[in-house]
Amino acid sequence: MAVRDLTGGDHFSGVLLVRSSQTRETKAGKPFLKIELGDKTGSIKANVWDSTPELEALYKPGAAVQVSAGVEEHEKFGRSLKISDAIPAAEGDYDPNDLLDGPPTPAAKMESDLRELIDSVKQPHLRQVLEEVLGPESETWPIYRDAPAAKRFHQAYQHGLLEHCLTVSQSVSNVAGNFPGIDRDLAVTGALLHDIGKLEAYTTDPASIDFTVDGRLQGEIPLGYFRIRTLINQIDGFPPELNRGLCHIILSHHGRLEHGSPVLPLTREATLVHMMDHLGGQLGSFDRLEKSLAPGSAWSDYDTAIGGGAWFPAAESPN
Numbered sequence: 001m002a003v004r005d006l007t008g009g010d011h012f013s014g015v016l017l018v019r020s021s022q023t024r025e026t027k028a029g030k031p032f033l034k035i036e037l038g039d040k041t042g043s044i045k046a047n048v049w050d051s052t053p054e055l056e057a058l059y060k061p062g063a064a065v066q067v068s069a070g071v072e073e074h075e076k077f078g079r080s081l082k083i084s085d086a087i088p089a090a091e092g093d094y095d096p097n098d099l100l101d102g103p104p105t106p107a108a109k110m111e112s113d114l115r116e117l118i119d120s121v122k123q124p125h126l127r128q129v130l131e132e133v134l135g136p137e138s139e140t141w142p143i144y145r146d147a148p149a150a151k152r153f154h155q156a157y158q159h160g161l162l163e164h165c166l167t168v169s170q171s172v173s174n175v176a177g178n179f180p181g182i183d184r185d186l187a188v189t190g191a192l193l194h195d196i197g198k199l200e201a202y203t204t205d206p207a208s209i210d211f212t213v214d215g216r217l218q219g220e221i222p223l224g225y226f227r228i229r230t231l232i233n234q235i236d237g238f239p240p241e242l243n244r245g246l247c248h249i250i251l252s253h254h255g256r257l258e259h260g261s262p263v264l265p266l267t268r269e270a271t272l273v274h275m276m277d278h279l280g281g282q283l284g285s286f287d288r289l290e291k292s293l294a295p296g297s298a299w300s301d302y303d304t305a306i307g308g309g310a311w312f313p314a315a316e317s318p319n
Contacts, residue, residue: 001014002039002041002042003016003037003038003039003041003042003043003044004041004042004291004292004293004294005041005294005295006044006071006079006294007073007079007294008071008072008073008079009070009071009073010070010071011068011069011070011071012068012069012070012071012081013069014066014067014094015064015065015066015067015089015093015094015099016037016038016039016065016067016099017037017039017062017063017064017065017100018035018036018037018059018060018061018062018063018064018065018208019035019036019037019061020035020036020061020208021033021034021035021056021059021060021061022034022035023051023056026049031050031051032049032050033048033050033051033055033056033059034047035047035048035059037065037067037081038099039098039099040097040098040099040100040101040102040291041291042291042292044071044079044080044081045078045079045080045081046069046081046082046083047080048083058086058087058088059086061207061210062205062207063088064094064096064099064207065088065089066086066087066088067081067083067085067086068083068084068085068086069081069082069083069084069086070082070084078301099207100158100206100207101156101157101291102157102158103155103157103159103162103163107159110159110162110166111145111162113166114162114169114192117166117169117170117173117192118130118134120173120188121185121188121189122185123189123242125235125237125238125239125242126185126189126242128235129189129193129228129231129235129246130189130192132231133193133227133228133231134192140196140199143199143204144161144162144165144196144199145159145162146158146162147160147161147162147198147199147202147204148160148161148198148202148206149163149164149165149195149198150202150209150281151202151209151210151211152209153281153284153285153288153305154280154281154282154285154287154288154305155284156288157206157209158206161195161199164195164280164281164284165191165193165194165195167280168191168194168273168276169188169191169192171276171279171280172187172188172190172191172273172276173187173188173191175272175276176188179268179272182268182269182272183245183268183269186242186246186249186269187268189246190246190250190253190269190270190273191249191273191277193224193228193249193250194224194249194250194273194277195220195224195253195277196224196250197219197221197223197224197225197227197250198220198224199223199227200212200214200215200220201214201215201218201219201220201223202215202220221250221251221253221261221262222262224250225247225250225251228246228247228250229243232246232247245269245270248263248265248266248270249265249267249269249270249273251263252264252265252270252274253265253270253274253277254277255275255278282306285303285305285306285310289303289306289310290310290312293312298311298312298313299311300312
């Protein structure tokens with residue numbers, strides 16, 4: 001039974017992936033594990049009312065665990081598992097493709113579309129930056145291709161960053177010609193590179209995506225800005241205005257100070273990239289929520305990314 005199909009009163013027996021595991025304390029000061037388990041259709045929380053080295057090893061993030069549990073449903077806190085038994089899952093007992101989510105488009109097709117988009121950038125200095133970072137022989141390309149776009153909210157899976165940056169860049173390219181005064185090459189380059197800091201901000205294991213030390217201490221925007229600014233400084237004759245414009249897109253793409261950008265978007269190109277990035281992230285959240293819907297259900301649970309429950313009328317069972 002898939003995680004999205006579980007409801008209160010069900011009994012679950014199968015293999016799940018440990019998404020996260022944290023040691024907490026009860027009010028009485030006794031340690032316990034707060035864990036999140038899941039498959040490619042969704043996640044579900046559980047508390048393990050004990051914390052021993054053996055249990056911490058069993059529920060290590062990224063581990064596959066054979067679980068026997070009852071499903072409880074709370075009006076406020078939603079679904080959770082009450083685990084009665086759990087052991088490490090042996091290779092061959094499960095298909096990893098059942099546990100790991102991924103993009104709907106094959107990575108090879110997305111790479112082909114990205115190469116086509118890069119070829120459309122004619123400004124030579126911007127093209128050089130793109131080739132240095134995303135060229136097929138570059139050191140960073142395999143990391144960019146395989147990286148997740150986020151820890152949780154949208155495209156939090158292998159190739160998620162490629163999917164997100166590609167769709168944002170394609171949208172920027174399509175919209176740029178509809179408004180006067182936009183430097184299309186600059187906007188597309190900024191869109192392809194706006195999340196480049198995530199190469200250092202997130203871990204690479206698709207089974208257990210988390211922040212790196214640098215991701216926590218510095219953040220993906222400063223990391224991305226530093227990477228691109230350092231590269232630009234090594235390119236002879238890079239136009240100062242393009243330097244400012246490209247770096248500004250990276251610094252401002254979250255759109256608001258309280259969302260992590262140190263500056264607001266103050267150019268046409270930065271505004272366009274921010275808007276398409278926000279749209280891509282929000283719609284990516286809808287994709288995630290739709291995958292987790294139980295059959296016949298039209299409403300998702302409350303989700304912090306969109307500020308409510310999402311409605312999918314096409315999924316609703318007819319009366």
